[in-house]
Amino acid sequence: MDLASLPVEVLDEILSLVDGEDLAHVAQTCRSLYNCVNNEGLWRRLVRRHFDVESAEPYSGFHEMYSSLHQHNWLGHSLWYGDKPQFGSLVLSRYDPHSGTMELHEILCQHGPSRSRTLNGNRTVAIEQFAPRIGCAEFPVARLGPDAHYDDPRSLCFFNHDRALHTCIMRVQAMRGDRVHPSMALWPPLTLPAKDRMRSGRSSSPYPSYPYSPTGSRPGSRPSSRPSSRPGSQPGSRSHSPTGTGGSPTLSPAPSGPSSPRGRDLRDLGRDYFSRYRSVDSTTDGFRLRKWVSFSQSSMFGVAMGESVETFSRLDQRLIAPTPDMPWRGLWLGDYHDNGGQFVMFHQPNPTRLEAIKLTGDVHVPRGEYTFIVEDIKHKVPISYPEWPGAPVVQAHYQVAETNYINPRYLESQLILVSDDCVVHYRLGRELVTYLYRVDVDKLLEGAPGWRPLVVDM
Template sequence: MATDLSNGPDSTLISSGKEKEAPGPSRLELLPAELVYSILSYLSPYDLAAVSGTSRTLFTRATADHLWQALIQENVPGVRVKSPSPCPSFRALYIAHDPRWFLPKYKIWFSDGDLTGRLIIARFDPRRGCIEGYQLVAASRSRTSHPWTADPDVMIHNFDPVVQLHLDKPIIQLDAIDPTESQDFGPETQSYGGGITTIKLRRDRSRGSSPSSPPSRLASEIPMQNGSDSMYSTFILSRLLSPSEISSRCFEPFPYGSIWPPPTIPSSQRVLGACLHHFQQQLLKPESRPSCRSNLSDMTFRIRKWLTMRVPENDDNTSVRNYFSTISNLIPVDLDVDEDNVPLRLHIGEEIATYATLDPKLYTPTKEKPWRGIWVGDYSGHGCEFLLVTQPDDDIPFDSEAIQPREGESPEEFEQRRYEETVYRGRLDAIKLSGDPNVPRGEVTFRVGDLGDKGLVRVCEDEPFEGVRMVRSEGHVASTGFVLGKSSSDIGVLKRGEKADMIPTFIWDGMIDSFIESQLLLISHDRLAQYWIDWGHISFFERVDIDRFLTPA
């Protein structure tokens, strides 16, 4: 005998054997539209997309264009986005660049390419709806020098930098296109417009995907236009390293197990870098690319670029085969001539660079940490280089209100003393964002152990530094070729001029890299000078206003 559930606890689900009635509208749907929009404005784009799939009413609410305009604006500092052009809606524009909106959001990106690296500014151009990135370059208008009145043997190198974007050659150029129209690169051959097929030349033929298994959207390479017929570049998302992988690599000597950003720069995310071109092909493997959003790094990315060269050929392709036979002794080459006689090009000179950004807290100055920021410095024959100047947070928060006036102290004297005790305290580190063959990108260029009384040398009384505070610092120097080596303590090397409180660093193939005695002059919150005592010269550093480069001209 069948049990009657119509009067039981499940009567709302089963009644007289009839099917469940369609549920009515949710409470959220019954709210006024203005309240629903207000609630939805707090959601992330992924949650907003999920809500849009629940009902027809919420689809209409969650796809409202003003919600997606606000989401775009959150990722585009310095520019007011008023139009979704060239897309039909702001939602379509967001989808076109998803998940790459972190590029303009974080603005500043620095690479591990060679020893010099590169600093770029990423921004959104609302006129074309594209994300673009240009290299930040600098040059000094003055290369003169003059003796220091306090010590005529010391030369002061004048520094008047001009900082600008290299607009003729974009590093990033991501147009707003329908993602379904983007090309995914095959395992061994890549095609571009104009009937050109490129064949890769490399020792490791491994790819981020197999021919039978096309890469996911997150793992795919995105081709970028750079205005050159022979140079190609692609944008690649990167995969996060696990905490255990980071820990095992951070304690290795330079280049620190090929992680980027390096341990000198605080970061919540690190990925595998190119290791000075030694392991570039490893970055093309599936394990180096994200498989889902949870292991996608939104604070790093990679750019892969290469040159192509047209191969001469005739009707029977004899010259093509001869050409490949000539170079096959150096690089293994597969020859695959297209049946449609599409002209072939060699894929050569491949380079992969990994870029990382900075936590805005590191370069945003505060009342207590006024020298935090992005700076440009004079490095003599190496030209201008960009630095991150950091002032770490105090272990114990400093309370300036605890400073009280002393007996007989005037209000002016008290304010000056409170200012000095608030500002002149703690450490200061300057880390290269772009480097040179001696001290590369990602390395400390100078550091101050204490800006306060413990590090004070004197207050200058001579022009042009009259009234300027001078503190003890250490400058990083090295011979050409700052590459793999051993700890100097392992081989018992005593550096010239080394002091007990100076930290031994590394020796590179007999070339010593060390921190030498120097002094930092705190001219203002926007200008510093470094006195290199052993070298007998003073060089300058100036703050860079990054935000002035965010608006396309």
């Protein structure tokens, strides 16, 4: 029995599980299967799967929309963190239904009004409360539409008129696991768990990671042993999947099939996909953004100033999704006093260990470094604070350093587990208490421009 002889309902159910390029190859086999694939219902399911939208506007249909944006759907609806020196950045990739393009928007944080009070019974300890607001920047940092092709760098450039800023997105290759070495300038660094690691756009890492040691050994000495649960300590990474460069995917009609009313609607998806789209061996979990300022709208004329290249890695949502055994996993926003709010990834490599890793950083402890580590989050310290009645307290160690990440070291601290969405960090060495709040990733991925408070009640 072949596919064409199956009942239409069964065949439609089978084809609904097939991705776009495979549908194109199915359509090339015979007229009967071509007519089955040339079905807006199938392409509507694909659009929902990849772009999470219900309407094909501004395109004439779901097939045209998928064909026009297929080469960009590797971006998906995701968060990405970058290796900007010291500070890093967090961006959101999403489909914009108004322009019909894939866009990258920077995620920003406003510290908001703050209140300071002292810890009960100890007036030398300051409690810093803050009401942060997070938002998606109104103007995109990059935009990819039907005319953007990875074999034509000019088509990948985007010009922000208000900031006179040019940006160009570039695909990158993942490092093979057997070639990864701690001395390399990698992004993400080995402190952050990741499926793929890329060579950073910088020739060398100006801020080599300082390994955590419970004994608090200084950088000049070698720790007696590395922590067994150091994330990403094994150099292995998944093999990079072939993806790449090429043109918009379209269906190839059966040899005697009807011609398309549009010039690109039903033409040569399979041939185009294999000859162009896979012509560069790139990872789907990373990219680079080249930025420069020019007061000429054309990228070919004028003087380019302040050129920079930033490498981005996808923030795997499975690593920040809490589970019953690892409830503290997630994306958090912490108060770093004079350095403002910073995004922190709470990573639990096992049910007892908690590693807080900066996705955005500052001039003291940069992005990609540990901000604090809890060796055993299930071991409660017999201490209570009236400000947070009943909240368990665990022992932690936090990292401090001088400007430009000089002389990093770990000091003792306490983590007060106020609720599933709020923890308090008591830095014993600095007599400072700060808050960290969980970020609702689903709401963040909605990507609506504007500001919204992270904490409603203060």
